[in-house]
């Protein structure tokens with residue numbers, strides 16, 4: 208369901224405990240790491256003998272991984288050249304050990320700063336073992352130059368990064384200021400947090416996670432703070448009983464829509480229906496409800512008051528009906544005027560415990576902390592802002608939110624302790640369990656008006672189907688992302704409609720549920 212995403216510090220702590228408590232030597236873990244990278248290369252090249260490989264070995268253990276890998280390639284008949292970043296005698300510990308074996312085997316090596324890349328012709332394989340989780344701050348200029356050389360040669364050669372593309376920050380995922388563009392990245396034991404951040408996407412290539420022998424109990428005793436959603440989250444949805452009745456599918460109430468924005472509420476209803484809700488009811492001003500009823504027979508409506516505008520009094524019509532719904536989605540296309548706000552405030556006084564707040568509901572909540580206090584610490588509600596909506600809570604810009612998504616989400620959780628979905632590439636979920644869950648999907652096919660409305664409907668639907676709010680959010684975000692990824696195949700230049708995201712949900716589920724992805728995090732590489 209959730210794969211751990213340790214920070215470099217969390218990973219180093221696991222590493223240390225492996226040694227201290229279990230006497231697992233670093234040489235051994237390094238050997239395991241290099242074997243895993245080797246098998247990934249073998250997976251890419253059917254016949255390795257006679258190929259050429261250039262290995263970049265940095266000053267730390269990432270460089271040691273490259274030394275050990277150079278040995279496996281050499282033994283397989285690959286023409287190997289190992290380039291090291293510091294003087295040979297400066298290598299010690301596990302890296303020094305694997306280097307010494309290489310030297311005994313007489314594998315060719317050279318100092319990086321003395322090597323002339325102009326001599327390189329048609330290398331097949333480039334191994335990036337320059338920097339791993341020990342990298343901090345900005346790259347030194349010589350590293351910038353080496354990384355640029357790798358990327359230049361990588362236009363024609365296969366590039367594999369060990370653990371993390373060199374130059375990528377292990378937490379933020381940002382290149383600092385450049386980074387290796389890999390075809391494959393093999394993350395050792397677990398993917399590091401930075402690998403899953405949107406900033407790292409174009410550098411990581413195809414990511415696989417390979418175990419190197421860190422005992423499970425260590426990870427269990429010191430769990431990381433962040434996780435990435437995995438495909439088996441789809442297993443939370445069970446095949447429905449043939450004899451079920453629609454009530455068992457849950458009943459979602461959507462409060463939203465206004466004359467200018469009726470489509471948003473409809474898309475939320477469609478998302479909810481396509482995600483399997485047995486019944487979906489839209490409550491909105493009466494004239495709007497009549498219009499929507501004509502075009503969408505599957506959506507039931509509760510016409511409130513009269514006209515097209517929301518009014519405070521309308522809530523009294525709805526109040527007694529709330530308990531018959533299994534979840535409520537409030538906000539899509541609702542509008543932001545004072546009368547709508549008054550209706551929303553009355554709703555908050557009587558809030559359904561399984562409520563999802565989206566769009567204009569977030570606008571009201573962000574503008575008045577006393578409203579947030581009414582739902583704060585409610586473990587079953589959820590807020591689903593995009594960066595612009597999140598920005599209003601902090602009086603910053605959407606760009607600032609995107610620069611430090613984790614930090615803002617953490618601050619929000621600490622202040623209000625509710626479930627939260629911060630949308631965007633690599634959507635971030637924070638649960639009332641104080642953990643953070645990242646979506647593995649970043650696709651431009653989801654960047655279309657109405658996509659968020661559909662997501663609100665999906666999550667609302669899953670909340671109505673008795674999943675915990677956090678599971679509903681995780682599954683909903685994964686399913687929505689998978690649909691977007693699937694649309695990428697049909698519409699590589701975008702152009703899909705938001706309603707198509709909703710429409711393909713059942714088919715996507717049928718195709719991908721139970722599918723084995725092995726140790727790959729991303730389906731599509």
Ligand SMILES: NC(=O)C1=CN([C@@H]2O[C@H](COP(=O)(O)OP(=O)(O)OC[C@H]3O[C@@H](n4cnc5c(N)ncnc54)[C@H](O)[C@@H]3O)[C@@H](O)[C@H]2O)[C@H](O)CC1
Nearest residue numbers: 222236237267268269338339340341342343345346347370
């Ligand atoms: N986690 C495990 O159990 C295992 C990890 N392995 C590999 O080891 C690296 C982490 O190794 P470490 O020695 O801690 O760090 P690095 O190799 O990343 O190198 C640190 C090295 O880099 C220098 N440095 C730091 N910042 C900069 C900078 N901005 N510019 C230039 N140089 C920089 C610093 O001085 C250090 O010398 C992990 O990623 C795995 O690949 C094991 O092999 C298996 C077990």
Ligand SMILES: [K+]
Nearest residue numbers: 335338371373
């Ligand atoms: K690396």
